[in-house]
Amino acid sequence: MRSLGDLRGYFDVVVVGGGAVGVFTALDLALRGVSVLLLERGRLCSGTSGRSHGMLHSGARYATTDPEAARECIRENRIISEMAPHCVRDTGGIFVSVRRAEEDYHQELASACLRAGIPVRDLDVGTLKALEPHVSPDARSAALVPDKVVYARELVASTALLAVSRGASIVEEARVCGIKVEGGEVVGIEALSDGELFRVGCKGVVNAAGPWCGRVAELAGVRVGVLPAAGVMGVTYANLTRHIINRMRPPSDGDIIVPYGPGVTISGTTAVLVEDPDRVEVGDEDARVILQECGEVIPALRRLGFSRLYASVRPLVSPGEGSVGVREITRSFEVIDHSGDGARGLVTALGGKLTTARLEAERAADLIAPHIGASRGSFTEKVRLDLLGEDDLRELADRLGSGELGGRLATILREALDTIDAERYRGLLLPLKFASMMGASS
Numbered sequence: 001m002r003s004l005g006d007l008r009g010y011f012d013v014v015v016v017g018g019g020a021v022g023v024f025t026a027l028d029l030a031l032r033g034v035s036v037l038l039l040e041r042g043r044l045c046s047g048t049s050g051r052s053h054g055m056l057h058s059g060a061r062y063a064t065t066d067p068e069a070a071r072e073c074i075r076e077n078r079i080i081s082e083m084a085p086h087c088v089r090d091t092g093g094i095f096v097s098v099r100r101a102e103e104d105y106h107q108e109l110a111s112a113c114l115r116a117g118i119p120v121r122d123l124d125v126g127t128l129k130a131l132e133p134h135v136s137p138d139a140r141s142a143a144l145v146p147d148k149v150v151y152a153r154e155l156v157a158s159t160a161l162l163a164v165s166r167g168a169s170i171v172e173e174a175r176v177c178g179i180k181v182e183g184g185e186v187v188g189i190e191a192l193s194d195g196e197l198f199r200v201g202c203k204g205v206v207n208a209a210g211p212w213c214g215r216v217a218e219l220a221g222v223r224v225g226v227l228p229a230a231g232v233m234g235v236t237y238a239n240l241t242r243h244i245i246n247r248m249r250p251p252s253d254g255d256i257i258v259p260y261g262p263g264v265t266i267s268g269t270t271a272v273l274v275e276d277p278d279r280v281e282v283g284d285e286d287a288r289v290i291l292q293e294c295g296e297v298i299p300a301l302r303r304l305g306f307s308r309l310y311a312s313v314r315p316l317v318s319p320g321e322g323s324v325g326v327r328e329i330t331r332s333f334e335v336i337d338h339s340g341d342g343a344r345g346l347v348t349a350l351g352g353k354l355t356t357a358r359l360e361a362e363r364a365a366d367l368i369a370p371h372i373g374a375s376r377g378s379f380t381e382k383v384r385l386d387l388l389g390e391d392d393l394r395e396l397a398d399r400l401g402s403g404e405l406g407g408r409l410a411t412i413l414r415e416a417l418d419t420i421d422a423e424r425y426r427g428l429l430l431p432l433k434f435a436s437m438m439g440a441s442s
């Protein structure tokens with residue numbers, strides 16, 4: 001992508017953070033005709049979005065405990081599946097009970113799914129075993145829901161490319177280190193890139209820095225209640241299930257097994273509050289808990305163990321006063337307009353899921369739009385990320401030719417436009433898939 005030094009000195013909006021929420025915000029604003037610059041301190045998708053569990057949630061996991069998050073998930077599950085079919089694998093998900101208490105929870109879960117608009121179908125144990133031969137002989141009941149696998153790196157890269165083709169500027173390895181506020185209004189940011197300090201003027205800043213958004217808000221003298229909650233996942237090199245397998249119980253540790261791709265199964269997760277999202281420790285105890293819990297549903301996991309562990313940090317919305325268990329904190333999101341905190345033009349997008357990042361970005365763009373005189377509504381629900389047209393490709397090729405685009409995505413694109421597969425790359429399918437496989441941490 002571009003280097004900061006090449007850029008002009010003013011944009012309507014600067015988006016901080018190149019995870020799923022940031023790139024969808026950049027796309028949303030670019031489609032509204034807003035001049036937008038996204039700055040990412042590392043590489044795109046190098047934060048939480050690139051280290052998730054890989055699930056496009058149906059919302060069933062949250063149906064009994066967090067119905068708002070459940071409704072958001074099923075709505076966005078459908079939208080993302082249509083807009084980015086190259087980033088989604090429709091495996092379906094099955095909730096399985098292996099204990100009496102879990103079997104008792106079955107009806108409560110099914111009713112809550114229906115209330116949230118999530119299709120759910122009971123499976124008898126014979127059918128379950130035919131579909132999933134590795135499931136425990138202790139399985140007592142099962143229910144099918146529309147959970148899917150999502151490839152976050154492809155989703156983020158495709159969204160970024162469409163945003164760029166619509167005029168957005170994206171700069172990787174540029175860390176925002178200052179937000180300038182004058183007379184209660186945001187007037188610009190400062191960023192460090194290649195050891196140099198750059199200043200960019202702007203009317204609006206969208207803070208999409210995930211678990212780091214508290215720190216970014218502090219740059220404008222604003223406090224944001226974010227709770228960083230780390231989670232660990234274990235990777236097993238084996239095909240163990242066809243569907244995503246969930247334990248039939250309210251969200252807890254070690255209750256999801258994801259058939260992420262050929263020969264790769266990812267089990268998880270855990271949830272522990274951490275002080276510093278840049279310092280998360282992963283240990284044998286995490287592996288033990290996940291293998292113990294997930295192994296009750298798929299016993300082969302205990303025999304095979306994990307080839308590697310990885311972790312990331314959820315940016316959870318702080319529930320404010322009172323003590324609440326980390327599993328009880330909402331997985332929904334919040335978008336905050338900081339006008340009342342003395343920083344008009346600053347909006348923070350906080351919380352949510354990879355699954356709901358598009359919606360979160362839409363709401364953030366809706367909040368910032370009036371500050372910059374952009375009134376048109378969001379279009380991102382309608383776009384296709386896998387079908388760049390002739391004009392888009394020409395525009396991207398021109399920008400590549402003029403050296404305006406640089407970095408990893410530009411390399412992928414240049415190679416794509418140059419090879420036997422150029423026509424197939426029109427949908428940006430293969431290069432991104434390849435890139436995600438080569439660089440994926442999950």
Ligand SMILES: Cc1cc2nc3c(=O)[nH]c(=O)nc-3n(C[C@H](O)[C@H](O)[C@H](O)COP(=O)(O)OP(=O)(O)OC[C@H]3O[C@@H](n4cnc5c(N)ncnc54)[C@H](O)[C@@H]3O)c2cc1C
Nearest residue numbers: 017019020021041047048049053055176210231314354355
């Ligand atoms: C263990 C775990 C498993 C999960 N599994 C799933 C799942 O299966 N399905 C699902 O839907 N959701 C899942 N989630 C939730 C989901 O991954 C996150 O909610 C989502 O990815 C957050 O996206 P984001 O864009 O807000 O944050 P991020 O992806 O973290 O992006 C924020 C970006 O901001 C950048 N940044 C920070 N500070 C600065 C700065 N000063 N200047 C410039 N850039 C900066 C960071 O480098 C980062 O890239 C999971 C979360 C965890 C922790």
